[in-house]
Amino acid sequence: MAPQDFAAFWPIFRDIVAARETYAFDPEMDEASARLLWCETPLETWLVEEQGEILGSYFLKPNAAGPGGHVGNCGYMVSPAARGKGVARAMCEHSQQRARTRGFLALQFNSVVACNAPAVALWQKMGFDIVGRLPRAYRHATQGLVDCLVMYKWLGDENKPAMPEPVQLIGRKNIEALVSRRRRREG
Secondary structure (H helix, E strand, C coil): CCHHHHHHHHHHHHHHHHHCCCCCCCCCCCHHHHHHHHHHCCCEEEEEEECCEEEEEEEEEECCCHHHCCEEEEEEEECHHHCCCCHHHHHHHHHHHHHHHCCCCEEEEEEEECCCHHHHHHHHHCCCEEEEEEEEEEEECCCEEEEEEEEEEECCCCCCCCCCCCCCCCCHHHHHHHHCCCCCCCC
16 A cells, blocks of 8 residues: 555544444544554555555554564555455465565464454364454443454465463452462471
8 A cells, every 4th residue: 555545445444443343443533543553554565455445454554573583473454445355365365375475474363353354154164273362452332341352364385373272261259369478487
């Protein structure tokens, strides 16, 4: 996406963010702030067009810096008119190729809104594992506080890391029994 392309993409971005169903971006964000976030901060931003109509866009950036810089992060937006036409799948496939080209060994999605069933199902079909759940981390416009998922996919061919077992929550009394021990007085 070239900087001048963002003006054409802006109405899609604005409406998706304002809907408060999938992105934890400020719904009052102006176009300049959105362009900075979507186009200037990431390493790459791509636009999907068909016969001059914008179908969607995605960005690719590092998820973290330094020792975590080998893990990438993407954000995808599909025009409402293009939903169900395979645009998100095509962008996800392309983003994985670009991530490998850029030297990323994995992709991580930090905050997939759990009630966004089509996205969760697609990312799982694309090989992403749910590695974490953030309870009530998103204020959905119609459903109130809902969970977000952390999703992860190893892109490297070798040494695929084992996915950890989901963390089991332990009640306070159980935690105290596990970690609290009486100390003996010595001397």
